[in-house]
Amino acid sequence: MTQAKTGNVLVELRGVAKRFGATQALDSVTLEVCSGEIHAFVGENGAGKSTLGKVIAGVYSADTGELVVDGMPVDRWNPGIAQRRGVAMIAQELALVPDLTVAQNVFLGAEQKRFGFERNNLSERLLKLDREVGFGLDPQAKVRDLRIADQQKVEILRSLARNARVIVMDEPTSSLTGKEMRQLEDLMRKLRDRGCCVIYVSHFLDSVLDVADRISVMRDGRLVTTVETAAVTKHQLVSAMLGREMEQAFPDRVTDVDQSVEPLLRVKQLQTQTGVEDVSFEVRPGEIVGLLGLVGSGRTESVRAIFGVDRPSGGSIEFDGQSWTGHDAKRSIDAGLMLVSEDRHHDGLVLQRSVRENIALASLGARQKIGWITGRAEKHIANEYASVLGMRPLNVELPVGWFSGGNQQKAMLAKALAARPKLIIFDEPTRGVDVGAKRTIYELITRLASEGLGVLLISSEHEEIMELANRAYLVSDGRTIGEVVPEHTTVEQVLYQLFNVLPEQESAA
Numbered sequence: 001m002t003q004a005k006t007g008n009v010l011v012e013l014r015g016v017a018k019r020f021g022a023t024q025a026l027d028s029v030t031l032e033v034c035s036g037e038i039h040a041f042v043g044e045n046g047a048g049k050s051t052l053g054k055v056i057a058g059v060y061s062a063d064t065g066e067l068v069v070d071g072m073p074v075d076r077w078n079p080g081i082a083q084r085r086g087v088a089m090i091a092q093e094l095a096l097v098p099d100l101t102v103a104q105n106v107f108l109g110a111e112q113k114r115f116g117f118e119r120n121n122l123s124e125r126l127l128k129l130d131r132e133v134g135f136g137l138d139p140q141a142k143v144r145d146l147r148i149a150d151q152q153k154v155e156i157l158r159s160l161a162r163n164a165r166v167i168v169m170d171e172p173t174s175s176l177t178g179k180e181m182r183q184l185e186d187l188m189r190k191l192r193d194r195g196c197c198v199i200y201v202s203h204f205l206d207s208v209l210d211v212a213d214r215i216s217v218m219r220d221g222r223l224v225t226t227v228e229t230a231a232v233t234k235h236q237l238v239s240a241m242l243g244r245e246m247e248q249a250f251p252d253r254v255t256d257v258d259q260s261v262e263p264l265l266r267v268k269q270l271q272t273q274t275g276v277e278d279v280s281f282e283v284r285p286g287e288i289v290g291l292l293g294l295v296g297s298g299r300t301e302s303v304r305a306i307f308g309v310d311r312p313s314g315g316s317i318e319f320d321g322q323s324w325t326g327h328d329a330k331r332s333i334d335a336g337l338m339l340v341s342e343d344r345h346h347d348g349l350v351l352q353r354s355v356r357e358n359i360a361l362a363s364l365g366a367r368q369k370i371g372w373i374t375g376r377a378e379k380h381i382a383n384e385y386a387s388v389l390g391m392r393p394l395n396v397e398l399p400v401g402w403f404s405g406g407n408q409q410k411a412m413l414a415k416a417l418a419a420r421p422k423l424i425i426f427d428e429p430t431r432g433v434d435v436g437a438k439r440t441i442y443e444l445i446t447r448l449a450s451e452g453l454g455v456l457l458i459s460s461e462h463e464e465i466m467e468l469a470n471r472a473y474l475v476s477d478g479r480t481i482g483e484v485v486p487e488h489t490t491v492e493q494v495l496y497q498l499f500n501v502l503p504e505q506e507s508a509a
């Protein structure tokens with residue numbers, strides 16, 4: 001393993017191990033991180049990325065092994081010492097004081113006591129710091145009033161105010177929009193160019209491949225390999241994360257769809273107040289149909305109107321042989337039309353309630369049809385779906401909010417399935433989900449179709465539609481502009497159409 005170093009080694013781990021009860025979270029990890037690099041940690045959920053970050057930042061101490069900072073082994077290491085030595089972590093759970101202002105949070109505990117007079121100028125100091133990174137935060141805003149993305153920026157400024165040279169960012173993009181993600185990537189580059197080491201923990205592999213200089217792949221507590229980003233493909237990364245080949249990332253396409261059967265769902269010239277102008281498509285039983293489009297193209301708005309969250313303002317919808325208008329979400333579910341939406345926190349799950357209760361909530365319609373189901377039967381059904389989906393831990397009595405993102409997504413799917421739908425709409429079913437859980441979700445989608453359900457799939461990872469769907473429609477600016485058979489086309493061709501550029505123009509440019 002060659003490691004062409006970009007700068008000086010700032011932090012080095014030698015044979016670090018960390019155990020939690022029966023779990024070997026880290027197993028003899030040896031690693032160097034350097035100044036002037038963005039160093040990504042990737043791996044499936046539970047691989048040990050956060051634990052590794054926390055050992056570096058002093059949140060956890062290693063059971064065995066050595067931590068070397070600036071070339072000297074350290075014997076005492078905790079968050080306070082780490083901070084003084086320039087090592088900071090932006091954890092997944094942010095640690096801000098909600099009632100204090102942005103400026104107060106940033107400089108909390110970092111006041112320069114020798115220059116006491118400066119304490120009165122927190123706002124000015126904040127603006128000066130902020131100008132360097134271009135966040136545009138209001139120094140006087142209360143942190144509790146900020147969106148998560150902005151709170152994250154406050155945390156980043158906090159670490160900069162302490163002259164951090166090593167900044168561990170643990171899944172910083174998971175709650176950001178596409179635009180905010182680009183901004184954060186730019187910031188990481190800026191920090192790197194200033195000589196910092198940014199440790200970027202993320203499961204967004206495209207983003208990692210875009211910004212990282214080096215990538216360390218973790219699997220089951222071990223550091224499998226550290227590679228130069230330029231020397232690795234996404235395919236190789238995923239294979240290293242999974243310990244198996246990526247061809248297996250997608251199950252075989254379900255191909256025997258009878259195109260002469262009446263469609264389950266027929267949408268004609270759909271219009272909404274929310275930006276859908278003219279969307280038409282059909283889904284047959286047993287068919288996986290994709291909606292391909294860029295973020296903001298009107299895909300989500302279309303399915304919200306079909307499901308009954310928003311009201312259509314024009315066009316027609318037919319579901320299961322009936323004209324489907326004047327409906328709401330509850331009537332849709334009762335009739336067998338289900339939406340699994342991208343926003344599992346706001347539309348989907350009651351986080352404080354158990355997985356079983358969430359599933360019971362959804363199956364109310366089905367339950368009314370087949371008679372009363374006892375609590376025990378309810379638990380049985382919940383268990384069955386949770387185990388098919390491989391929820392970990394497999395305990396349906398735990399509150400949904402307790403589970404990791406990937407497992408929450410599985411709970412959402414279990415809930416949708418328990419309602420026994422005829423057609424399921426999946427809107428970004430794998431967002432925020434690690435590679436292993438993705439595979440489970442793909443298998444589930446394929447299985448549902450092969451059992452005769454209609455599936456409508458929206459995904460910004462176009463590859464998912466290209467690998468799973470039988471047919472796909474292109475959606476742009478609120479309109480369906482074409483139809484493709486993914487098996488006979490490429491992602492590039494689709495993107496050319498969505499961006500409205502011809503391949504010739506592209507190559508001439």
Ligand SMILES: Nc1ncnc2c1ncn2[C@@H]1O[C@H](COP(=O)(O)OP(=O)(O)O)[C@@H](O)[C@H]1O
Pocket residue numbers: 020021023024025043044045046047048049050051052
């Ligand atoms: N504080 C903890 N107590 C018990 N087990 C933990 C703790 N932190 C992490 N683990 C376990 O250690 C393993 C690695 O977890 P983590 O580092 O969070 O993985 P990743 O960030 O790659 O998803 C997992 O099996 C996790 O359940």
Ligand SMILES: [Mg+2]
Pocket residue numbers: 049050051170
């Ligand atoms: Mg983690």
